[in-house]
Amino acid sequence: MLNRGFIILILGVLLIVESFFLFVTAVVAKLYASSDFSAFFISGLIAFGVGLVAYFTSRNSKRVIYKRDGYFIVSMVWIVFSIFGALPFVISQHVPTFTDAFFETMSGFTTTGISVFSDVESLPHGLLLWRSLTQWIGGMGIIVLSLAILPFLNIGGMQLFAAEVPGISHIKLTPKLKGTAIRLWLIYIGLTILEIVLLWISGMPIFDAVCHSFTTMSTGGFSTKNSSIGFYGSSYIQYIIIFFMVLSGTNLSLIYYFVTLKFEKLRRNEEFFFYIAFILFFTFIMFVILLQLPNSVESTFRVALFSTASLLTTTGFVTFDYGLFPQFALNLVFIMMFIGGSTGSTVGGIKVIRVVVVLKNIYYELRRLVHPRAVIPIRIDKKSVSGAIVSNVLMFVTVYALIFAVGAIALTFFGMDFDTAVGASLTSISNVGPGLGDVMNPMSYCTVSIPAKWILSTLMLVGRLEVFTVIALLTPQFWRS
Amino acid sequence: MMRIFIGGAGAVGYQLTKMLVHDNHEIVVIDIDADSLEALANSYDVLTVNGSITSFSVLKGAGIKNADLFVAVSRELETNITACILAKRLGAQKTVARIDNSEYLLPMNRSHCISMGVDALVYPQMLAAREIVNLLAQTGTSEVFNFSQGMMSLYVIKLNENAPIINKSLNDAAHIDDSLLYRAVAITRDGKTIIPRGNDTFQIGDVVYVISNQKGISKITQYSGHQKLSPVNIMILGGSRIGVRAAAVLESTANIKLIEIDKAKCFELTDLLPDSLIINGDGRDTEMLRQEGIEKMDAFIAVTGDSETNILTCLQAKTMGVRKTIAAVESLDYINLAETVGIDAIINKKLIAASYIVRFTLNADVTSFMSLTASDAEVFEFIVRPGAKVTKGRLRDINFPKDAIVGGVIRNKTAFIATGNTHVKANDRVVVFSLPSEVNKLASFFN
Numbered sequence: 001m002l003n004r005g006f007i008i009l010i011l012g013v014l015l016i017v018e019s020f021f022l023f024v025t026a027v028v029a030k031l032y033a034s035s036d037f038s039a040f041f042i043s044g045l046i047a048f049g050v051g052l053v054a055y056f057t058s059r060n061s062k063r064v065i066y067k068r069d070g071y072f073i074v075s076m077v078w079i080v081f082s083i084f085g086a087l088p089f090v091i092s093q094h095v096p097t098f099t100d101a102f103f104e105t106m107s108g109f110t111t112t113g114i115s116v117f118s119d120v121e122s123l124p125h126g127l128l129l130w131r132s133l134t135q136w137i138g139g140m141g142i143i144v145l146s147l148a149i150l151p152f153l154n155i156g157g158m159q160l161f162a163a164e165v166p167g168i169s170h171i172k173l174t175p176k177l178k179g180t181a182i183r184l185w186l187i188y189i190g191l192t193i194l195e196i197v198l199l200w201i202s203g204m205p206i207f208d209a210v211c212h213s214f215t216t217m218s219t220g221g222f223s224t225k226n227s228s229i230g231f232y233g234s235s236y237i238q239y240i241i242i243f244f245m246v247l248s249g250t251n252l253s254l255i256y257y258f259v260t261l262k263f264e265k266l267r268r269n270e271e272f273f274f275y276i277a278f279i280l281f282f283t284f285i286m287f288v289i290l291l292q293l294p295n296s297v298e299s300t301f302r303v304a305l306f307s308t309a310s311l312l313t314t315t316g317f318v319t320f321d322y323g324l325f326p327q328f329a330l331n332l333v334f335i336m337m338f339i340g341g342s343t344g345s346t347v348g349g350i351k352v353i354r355v356v357v358v359l360k361n362i363y364y365e366l367r368r369l370v371h372p373r374a375v376i377p378i379r380i381d382k383k384s385v386s387g388a389i390v391s392n393v394l395m396f397v398t399v400y401a402l403i404f405a406v407g408a409i410a411l412t413f414f415g416m417d418f419d420t421a422v423g424a425s426l427t428s429i430s431n432v433g434p435g436l437g438d439v440m441n442p443m444s445y446c447t448v449s450i451p452a453k454w455i456l457s458t459l460m461l462v463g464r465l466e467v468f469t470v471i472a473l474l475t476p477q478f479w480r481s
Numbered sequence: 482m483m484r485i486f487i488g489g490a491g492a493v494g495y496q497l498t499k500m501l502v503h504d505n506h507e508i509v510v511i512d513i514d515a516d517s518l519e520a521l522a523n524s525y526d527v528l529t530v531n532g533s534i535t536s537f538s539v540l541k542g543a544g545i546k547n548a549d550l551f552v553a554v555s556r557e558l559e560t561n562i563t564a565c566i567l568a569k570r571l572g573a574q575k576t577v578a579r580i581d582n583s584e585y586l587l588p589m590n591r592s593h594c595i596s597m598g599v600d601a602l603v604y605p606q607m608l609a610a611r612e613i614v615n616l617l618a619q620t621g622t623s624e625v626f627n628f629s630q631g632m633m634s635l636y637v638i639k640l641n642e643n644a645p646i647i648n649k650s651l652n653d654a655a656h657i658d659d660s661l662l663y664r665a666v667a668i669t670r671d672g673k674t675i676i677p678r679g680n681d682t683f684q685i686g687d688v689v690y691v692i693s694n695q696k697g698i699s700k701i702t703q704y705s706g707h708q709k710l711s712p713v714n715i716m717i718l719g720g721s722r723i724g725v726r727a728a729a730v731l732e733s734t735a736n737i738k739l740i741e742i743d744k745a746k747c748f749e750l751t752d753l754l755p756d757s758l759i760i761n762g763d764g765r766d767t768e769m770l771r772q773e774g775i776e777k778m779d780a781f782i783a784v785t786g787d788s789e790t791n792i793l794t795c796l797q798a799k800t801m802g803v804r805k806t807i808a809a810v811e812s813l814d815y816i817n818l819a820e821t822v823g824i825d826a827i828i829n830k831k832l833i834a835a836s837y838i839v840r841f842t843l844n845a846d847v848t849s850f851m852s853l854t855a856s857d858a859e860v861f862e863f864i865v866r867p868g869a870k871v872t873k874g875r876l877r878d879i880n881f882p883k884d885a886i887v888g889g890v891i892r893n894k895t896a897f898i899a900t901g902n903t904h905v906k907a908n909d910r911v912v913v914f915s916l917p918s919e920v921n922k923l924a925s926f927f928n
Contacts, residue, residue, distance in 0.1 A: 158526055
C-alpha cells in the first residue's frame with residue numbers, strides 16, 4: 001500500500017517551500033505598502049507551521065516510493081499547494097467563498113489563467129504578484145522545482161518526475177535528475193529575466209513587467225490589467241510577448257542545447273518543425289479571415305500572430321476581443337486549444353508530437369489499406385516509433401477527448417449553455433484561458449456556479465498532469481493492495 | 482564523484498548501477514535493448530542511451546570523452562573488448578571489460594590488453610571460483626575476505642546455538658586491549674546491520690563480521706560453535722565454468738567428485754580436470770548421489786546453471802549430513818531466502834563481479850572493496866595518505882563516523898586489530914567496515 005509516512009514528509013517539506021514564496025510575496029506587498037501584507041504573512045506562517053508539523057511527525061519514515069506513491073504524491077502536491085495558496089485570497093477577503101479562492105489558485109498553478117476577478121486592476125499588489133507567481137511556479141512544475149533544490153528527493157525522485165512530467169520521452173539533460181532540474185530552472189529563470197528587462201525597456205512598469213514575464217514564460221496568461229496585453233496598446237510589447245510565448249512553447253531541452261551550442265542535437269527535431277509549421281499555418285489562415293475586419297494590414301497580422309501564439313502555447317493573453325471574430329476563426333481557436341505546444345515545455349493541450357503521431361498513423365493506416373502486407377512504421381525524428389507508444393498516444397488522445405466531453409456535459413447540468421460549457425471545459429483541460437460563449441473572456445468566471453468551479457478545477461489539474469497521473473488514482477486497481 | 486559509463490544493462494550492469502548510484506556518481510548506461518534500459522531508468526537516477534556499445538556514434542553521442550571509467554559488461558567478450566578499445570580511443574580515462582576466457586588474464590597477455598586500451602578485466606566465473614576456494618579454506622564461516630595477501634581477513638560467521646558467546650556482550654567475549662587478535666566489527670540481525678559497541682550482546686542466528694589476523698582464526702571458530710573441518714572429500718554439482726575453475730584449484734589438495742548431466746561435456750571435463758572424478762548424472766537423483774557417497778562428503782558445492790536445483794540439492798546434501806554446502810544462486814531475489822533456509826554460503830557471480838568493479842570507482846588509494854551478500858554494508862581497504870585526517874589522533878578522539886569502524890591496521894608487515902586507542906599513521910593499510918550512509922564521510926578521513 002501507499003507509504004503514508006514518506007508521503008506526509010514530502011508534502012510537509014514542499015509546503016515549507018511554498019511558505020517561502022508566500023513570505024517573498026509578503027515582502028513585496030510590504031514594499032508597495034499593499035493592504036494584503038498581513039494576509040500573506042499569516043498564510044506563510046500557516047503553511048510553514050503545517051509543513052513543519054508534517055515534517056517532524058514523519059521524518060523517521062521509511063524512504064521508498066513506488067510508482068503508485070509517485071502518482072499519489074504528485075496529484076496531492078498540486079492540490080495541497082492550491083489549498084494553501086488560496087489562503088491569501090480568503091484572509092484578505094477579496095473572494096466571497098473558499099471555492100473561488102481555490103479555483104483561482106488552481107487556475108494559477110496549472111497555468112490556465114481563467115479568473116473569478118472581473119476587475120483585477122482593483123486588486124492589491126500582493127495578490128497580483130501572487131497570481132503571477134503561482135503560474136510561474138506551476139509552469140515548470142512543483143516537483144521539478146523541488147528536485148533542483150531539495151537533496152532528499154534524490155530517493156524516489158524518478159517516480160515523482162515521471163508522474164509530473166509524462167510525455168513521450170523523458171527529457172534528461174544530464175545523468176543526474178538534479179542536474180537536469182537545475183539546468184531547466186536556470187534556463188527558465190534566465191529567459192524570465194530577459195523578458196522582464198525587454199518589457200521594462202519598452203515602457204511597461206517594472207511591476208507589470210515582472211508579473212507578465214512570469215505568466216508568459218509559464219504560458220499561464222494571468223494579467224495585471226483588465227484588458228490583458230491589449231491595455232498597453234504597444235505593438236512593440238506585443239511582439240516581445242509573442243516571441244517569448246513561442247519560446248515557452250518550445251521544448252526547454254532544445255533551448256538548453258541551443259544555449260550550450262550543441263547544435264547537432266537540434267537538427268531534425270520533428271516536433272519543433274511541426275510546432276513552427278502549425279504556428280505559421282494557423283497565423284496565415286487567421287490573417288486571411290481577419291482581413292475582412294476593418295483594420296490595417298499590420299494590425300490584422302499582429303492580431304492573427306498574437307492569437308495563434310497565445311492559443312497554441314495555451315498562454316491565453318488577449319489583445320483583441322474574440323467576440324468580434326467571425327465564426328470560422330472561432331472554430332480555429334477551438335482546434336488550436338486542443339493542440340497545444342511542444343512536450344518538455346510549460347504548455348498544456350494534447351501537444352504537437354502526439355498530434356503528429358496521430359496524423360501520421362491515420363496516413364499510414366490508409367496506405368496499409370492499399371498494401372496490406374507492407375511494413376510501414378511511424379517514424380519520428382527518422383526513428384521508428386514502437387506500436388506500444390503509438391497505442392499509448394492514441395489512448396491519451398481518446399481519454400483526453402472523453403474527459404473534455406464528460407466535463408462539458410457535466411457543466412451543462414449546472415446551468416451552462418452548450419457553447420459556454422464546451423469552451424470552459426476545453427480551456428480548463430488544455431490550461432489555456434479564453435473560452436467560447438459566456439466565458440470568451442478569461443476573467444468572467446465570477447458568475448459560474450460553485451459546483452461548476454470544482455469541475456473546472458478538476459479538469460485543470462487533470463490537464464496539467466497529462467491525464468494519466470490523476471486518472472490512475474481514480475481506478476479501483478490503484479487502491480487495491 | 483565520477484562519470485561512469487556502463488556498457489550493457491544485463492544482470493551485472495544492473496547490479497553495478499544499483500551499487501554505484503547512491504554514491505553521487507553520474508552514471509550513463511548504454512545498451513541495445515530498450516526494455517532493459519527502461520527498467521533501469523524507472524528505478525534509478527541514471528541516464529540511459531539506447532544503442533550498440535561498439536558504435537562510434539553512440540559512444541560519442543553519450544559523451545564518452547568525459548568518462549572517468551568505462552565498464553563493458555555485456556555477455557560477449559568480443560563486444561566488451563571492442564567497446565573498451567573504442568571508449569579508450571574516444572577519451573575514456575579507464576576501461577574495464579568483462580571476459581569469459583581465462584587466457585586473457587595470463588600475465589604474458591596482460592600487456593597486450595593494456596596496449597589495446599583495456600585497462601582491467603573482470604572474469605565473473607573466476608572470481609566466483611576463487612570465492613568458493615576461500616570459503617572452503619575457512620570453516621564455520623560463510624564468507625571470507627582477505628586483505629593484503631591474507632595478513633588480515635574478515636570472516637562472516639553465523640552463530641548457532643552451541644556458540645559459547647551467545648548472550649554475552651562484546652566486552653565479555655573478548656577483553657578489548659592491544660593484544661587483541663580479533664574483533665567483531667558488525668552484526669547483521671533480522672536483515673539489519675549494526676556496528677556493535679562494547680555492551681551489545683550476541684544472539685542465536687546473528688551473522689557476525691569478525692576481523693582477525695592469522696593468529697585469531699582458530700579462536701573464532703571455537704567461539705562461534707562450529708567445529709574445525711578441513712575438507713578432503715568435495716562433491717561439485719555442475720560442470721559450469723565456476724565448477725571447473727574451483728575444481729582445478731582444489732583437486733591438488735582434495736578428492737573431487739564432479740557431477741555433470743551432459744555426457745559430451747563430461748568427456749571434455751576429464752581433459753580439463755585429470756585428477757578429479759567426473760560422473761555423468763543428474764544431481765536431482767538422490768539415489769545416484771547416495772551411491773556416489775554423498776554422506777561421506779565434507780563439502781557439497783552446487784554450481785549448475787539452475788538456481789533452484791542448486792538450492793534444493795544443497796538442502797538435500799545438508800539433510801544427508803554434509804557439513805558445508807555452497808550454492809550458486811543467479812537470482813538476486815533468492816539470496817536472502819537461500820541464506821535463511823540453512824545453506825552455508827551463497828555464491829552469486831554477478832554480485833561478486835559488480836563488487837569487484839566498484840573498487841575501480843573508489844579513490845585510487847583503495848586497494849580492495851567488497852560488498853557483503855548478507856548485508857548492505859561495505860568493506861574497504863585504504864592506504865593512508867600522509868596528512869590524512871585519520872592520522873590526526875587516536876581513533877576515539879578524531880570523531881570518526883558512528884556507522885563505520887576501523888577493523889584492523891597493517892603496518893610494516895604486521896597486522897593488528899584496531900581499538901579506540903589505536904593511532905593510525907601514514908602509509909598504514911587499514912581495513913574499514915562501513916554502512917552505506919557513511920561512505921562519503923569516510924573518504925574525507927583518508928584523503
